[in-house]
Amino acid sequence: MRVVSLASGSSGNALVIQHGDTTLLLDAGLPTHALRTALAALRVGDDTLTAILLSHEHHDHVCGLAHLLRYQHVPVICTAGTLRALDPGPGFGHKVIVPGRAYELGALVVLPVEVSHDASEPVGFVVSDGEATAAVFTDLGTVDQHVYEALRTAHLVVLEANYDSGLLERGSYPWPLKQRIRSPRGHLSNEECASTLARLDFWAGREIWLAHLSAENNTPRRALQTVRQTIGIRHERVPIRTLPRRGSPVEWDSRAPVVGTGQLRLL
């Protein structure tokens, strides 16, 4: 299974998950032209996606969707709440999913997991090819037991590290927006992300991506520093990377060999 992050953050989110002939796009939060160009670079042409999964209806996750469906005639997979919020009108090819139930999409099995966020029935996803598992959780204000269990066994853990608490506190955002971001239905801070990761085991073959970093209230360096300090020396056992908001895609391949003592994955 191959996972490629095309964009991550409040200016756009899109992730590709591939296994065999199956290609899923998880969120379509880039302009359609940018999405098609990025997909083409991965040799995913028009009308070759298997499905488009949506985590929730916020603009940074769906802004390219309507136009992209002219080029990818595939079902949009989302919760009833997301569908209601999108209000796409008749003729919209979709499949409604229920959090906690697993779905076969081609060669992949997808499990949506409810998250706490100020959207209409938002979810994160666990995607498995039968051997490797990726868990993708951004846009959540808190990590409950279901989310934690989803992360616990994943080979690739993609978890939000949205803001540094100090930077948000001192930053220029208006007070209500700061409160919204910090609330249990907002976003995960570096500290919350780090304390969640610290509860995981760091076995060789795992990889961690810190996702949805705020441009204003975070830096990749701060996010990594907080996570490494919280995890302690164990962080050396697994690769931990921050996802760029845009630019070069970041890729993980479950079949890539783990070398040496298992501390490095060849990318």
Ligand SMILES: [Zn+2]
């Ligand atoms: Zn978002």
Ligand SMILES: [Zn+2]
């Ligand atoms: Zn959101």
